Amino acid sequence: xxxxxxxxxxxxxxxxxxxxxxxxxxxxxxxxxDKSSYSPGETVTVTGNANAGTDVTVQLFNPNAAxxxxxxxxxxxxxxxxxxxxxxxxxxxxxxxxxxxxxxxYSGTFVNATFEVTAGTAADTxxxxxxxxSPADGAVVTNASPTITVGYSDNAAIDVSSVVLKIDGVDVxxxxxxxxxxxxxxPASLSxxxxxxxxxxxxxxxxxxxxxxxxxxxxxxxxxxxHDGKVDSADVAILTASxxxxxxxxxxxxxxxxxxxxxxxxxxxxxxxxxxxSGE
Amino acid sequence: xxxxxxxxxILVSLLVLPSAAAVVxxxxxxxxxxxxxxxxxxxxxxxxxxxxxxxxxxxxSAGEVAVGFNQSVMKVVGVEAGGLLGPQPIFxxxxxxxxxxxxxxxxxxxxxxxxxxxxxxxxxxxxxxxGSAPAGSYPISLTAAFADADFANISSVAAQGGTVQIIxxxxxxxxxxxxxxxxxxxxxxxxxxFLRRR
Numbered sequence: 001x002x003x004x005x006x007x008x009x010x011x012x013x014x015x016x017x018x019x020x021x022x023x024x025x026x027x028x029x030x031x032x033x034d035k036s037s038y039s040p041g042e043t044v045t046v047t048g049n050a051n052a053g054t055d056v057t058v059q060l061f062n063p064n065a066a067x068x069x070x071x072x073x074x075x076x077x078x079x080x081x082x083x084x085x086x087x088x089x090x091x092x093x094x095x096x097x098x099x100x101x102x103x104x105x106y107s108g109t110f111v112n113a114t115f116e117v118t119a120g121t122a123a124d125t126x127x128x129x130x131x132x133x134s135p136a137d138g139a140v141v142t143n144a145s146p147t148i149t150v151g152y153s154d155n156a157a158i159d160v161s162s163v164v165l166k167i168d169g170v171d172v173x174x175x176x177x178x179x180x181x182x183x184x185x186x187p188a189s190l191s192x193x194x195x196x197x198x199x200x201x202x203x204x205x206x207x208x209x210x211x212x213x214x215x216x217x218x219x220x221x222x223x224x225x226x227h228d229g230k231v232d233s234a235d236v237a238i239l240t241a242s243x244x245x246x247x248x249x250x251x252x253x254x255x256x257x258x259x260x261x262x263x264x265x266x267x268x269x270x271x272x273x274x275x276x277x278s279g280e
Numbered sequence: 281x282x283x284x285x286x287x288x289x290i291l292v293s294l295l296v297l298p299s300a301a302a303v304v305x306x307x308x309x310x311x312x313x314x315x316x317x318x319x320x321x322x323x324x325x326x327x328x329x330x331x332x333x334x335x336x337x338x339x340x341s342a343g344e345v346a347v348g349f350n351q352s353v354m355k356v357v358g359v360e361a362g363g364l365l366g367p368q369p370i371f372x373x374x375x376x377x378x379x380x381x382x383x384x385x386x387x388x389x390x391x392x393x394x395x396x397x398x399x400x401x402x403x404x405x406x407x408x409x410x411g412s413a414p415a416g417s418y419p420i421s422l423t424a425a426f427a428d429a430d431f432a433n434i435s436s437v438a439a440q441g442g443t444v445q446i447i448x449x450x451x452x453x454x455x456x457x458x459x460x461x462x463x464x465x466x467x468x469x470x471x472x473x474f475l476r477r478r
Contacts, residue, residue: 236370243373243386259431266386269372270342270427273388276370 041122063099089122162202230279314442339395339429351381362401
């Protein structure tokens with residue numbers, strides 16, 4: 001091969017190199033982290049730019065330069081990429097240690113970014129779960145003093161001092177029996193009608209759960225069949241309309257069956273008569 | 281002498297104890313009976329039927345009666361509560377059928393019931409004998425049930441019906457009346473004739 005040929009080949013190789021290098025140049029590849037320091041359980045978000053359509057690999061290295069995670073993707077049409085890495089909820093775990101980590105984006109060449117991971121456990125962000133409540137939502141109770149019970153749990157620990165129980169907006173927490181799993185309250189006497197219960201509980205990390213529901217108290221004087229607050233001729237009329245009927249008959253009015261024996265008769269009339277005129 | 285006293289005591293006991301037992305038995309049930317006033321009536325006349333109750337040891341808080349009658353000879357014209365269940369009892373049922381010949385009433389006391397309830401009338405029913413009713417004796421049937429002061433059914437109730445006598449109106453004998461009138465006319469006429477001639 002002549003000297004001219006050597007010069008020509010050398011020039012050709014150099015030109016090819018010049019043509020290739022810009023496609024993967026360090027100037028086109030970047031890496032950015034959303035934070036500089038992370039706690040256990042948090043997510044590291046890595047974004048950056050690369051040549052559109054090129055493969056991008058991002059690796060995470062622990063303080064000892066050992067790789068702890070890796071992900072691959074193709075840069076989008078606008079030349080951006082994005083990855084997320086979940087830090088274990090407890091540090092140390094496996095190769096995950098506390099200290100300075102390196103995030104490396106590679107796409108022909110590479111760029112680095114560093115971040116800190118602190119030792120400890122993930123912050124509790126889980127709310128307590130309110131699993132049961134009674135009387136049930138929408139329930140109709142015939143007792144003016146229904147026991148109100150709320151059951152709950154938490155992935156960590158309930159802060160029993162955080163419990164708040166309100167009935168119709170009135171805080172009755174001080175009268176409730178509160179444990180780490182349930183709160184029980186027995187109101188002295190509730191009026192007929194709807195009653196709204198609000199319950200709130202927090203865990204020791206301050207996460208809270210709450211529940212609002214409504215039930216109905218329906219306590220009426222025996223004989224007040226139409227629930228208008230008095231026992232009068234209107235109730236007699238209702239009873240009369242159902243007189244002689246059994247629970248299997250059409251037209252049977254269970255409200256008129258005051259003794260609940262499945263038959264509306266003179267016994268029910270006697271009970272109505274006993275209260276007749278009350279409430280007027 | 282001693283034997284005589286013992287024998288006398290036994291004899292007295294035998295006489296007294298059955299009477300006492302009879303009284304106890306009589307108080308253990310509620311008796312309901314039909315009363316008819318007047319007992320004999322003529323077609324077109326009215327009469328009253330009462331359901332009279334003897335509660336015995338019970339307090340009566342309510343009751344239901346069914347009165348049956350012969351609808352071809354009489355009809356019901358009115359029903360009202362008696363005094364058994366207080367001054368202003370309430371009717372839960374008041375059904376009269378002059379077609380079927382039945383009266384059904386359920387009545388309750390207002391307020392509490394004292395025990396025992398004194399004997400009294402549960403319900404009064406006024407009847408009218410139909411003009412076409414033939415003479416005869418007609419039964420008035422009765423079934424009854426009562427609730428005690430604690431709103432329990434009284435299982436021991438004895439109901440006894442009654443009868444009403446329908447009699448025909450006595451026909452008036454006009455014969456003597458006619459004879460009397462004819463005689464009077466004859467006498468007066470004769471007297472007038474006699475006076476003219478003089």
